[in-house]
Amino acid sequence: MKIGNYVKWLNYYGQPHPYYSVNMDEFYYNAEIEYITEIIKNKLYFASTHGDETKVLKASAGTLYFTTDEELIYVNYYYDFGPLNLSCLYKFCCQLNTYLCNPSVRRIVYYSSGISPKRIHQILTIAGGSFRKIFNEKNLSLFTPKKDRCDLCIEYEKRNLHEDKWKEHVEDKNRSRDERSKDKDRASKGExxxxxxxxxxxxxxxxxxxxxxxxxxxxxxxxxxxxxxxxxxxxxxxxxxxxxxxxxxxxxxxxxxxxxxxxxxxxxxxxxxx
Structure with missing residues (x-):
């Protein structure tokens, strides 16, 4: 639920929203938080702050805020932006487990900035298990498009094609790709x-x-x-x-x-x- 709308509701009616199941407390009034959702009832929450800058939220009574926007960074190979690798996930689990085992911490708020890739990273990090559970329960899946493959490639895999013809085919394929790369360079220059x-x-x-x-x-x-x-x-x-x-x-x-x-x-x- 959007915090701004919730505060407007409180100011107008003077009582909690009937559909908002989480107990109200002082940390819901943090002006930097734009969205917040509950992960573990009355214990763990995920929040998103206003703007694109990573902000430092100070801990309040019994509530701990922490973020990994600047710690767990995905190093992309091309134009992809995630998700985080297993080493980052392990570091996050260790850090979160330390906070969960601390008896002095009543609530934990894991938050992220408004930058889309970072927000997606943190959502998948903290709620990936929940997404996977829902996918399995509802029998959902993601479709992976299949690439067209030529008959010669399939014949070679099945060992029905001589290696000389296969090498000749690969040379033609590489030559075609080189020509296409040259044409792409020409097209990018407007030629x-x-x-x-x-x-x-x-x-x-x-x-x-x-x-x-x-x-x-x-x-x-x-x-x-x-x-x-x-x-x-x-x-x-x-x-x-x-x-x-x-x-x-x-x-x-x-x-x-x-x-x-x-x-x-x-x-x-x-x-x-x-």
Whole structure:
């Protein structure tokens, strides 16, 4: 619950909010706290402060505030921002366990600044177990997209392809990637337009579990996507099997339509990966 709204409720009605189950005390009136939630009843809380700066909250009677914004820092490999690794999680558990075992500490408030990556780190650190429990109870999962793989790669893994042909295939693949990197550099400098085009796996509509109705009413739907690698803008051409088939003229029509709308007026060389 947002602290500002809760304080307004108290000022107006003079009594706790009926849906707010946590016992009110002096630490709820800390002006630096924007949001707060209970992790362990009447013992452990997670809070978020106003602004993007990491602030130092002073301990009050029986309440301990602590943060790890500047201690547990994720060192990213590329553009990712977390979550924290196991060593950071271990340090946090040791620190939290020390506070929980201290009989003089009545309440513990673990807080984070308003910076989105840091806040996400701290939420996952303190509540990762709860998220995992809810996922398991409700039988939820995260879908991992599968990458398209060529037939030669699969044949080599199954040992149905000679190693010489495999090496030749790898050389062609590396050469293609090098050319694509060069084209990306040219496109980033405004010397050309770099496009990528692909066909999504067929989607059947409507989605039904009854086999008899499914085979009578299913409709194959297709999506051809053209993606500008430099500007990161995508255009999707969606159609069903009633409109047209998957012939060469269909893909050519999509490509020509995209080029006329977005590219030809710029009068730049166009590199199109398919």
């Amino acid at each position: 050309c337009i770099l496009l990528c085009m692909d066909l999504q796996a067929v989607k059947v509509a409507p989605t039904l579990n009854a086999a008899k109705i499914y085979f009578k009413t299913n409709l194959g739907c297709h999506n051809v996507t053209v993606y500008n690698i430099t500007s990161r803008q995508a255009t999707c051409f969606c159609f069903s099997e009633v409109d047209t088939g998957l012939s060469a003229s269909t893909f050519a029509s999509c490509a020509v339509d995209y080029l006329e709308r977005h590219c030809l007026f710029k009068k730049l060389p166009i590199v199109h990966f398919v």
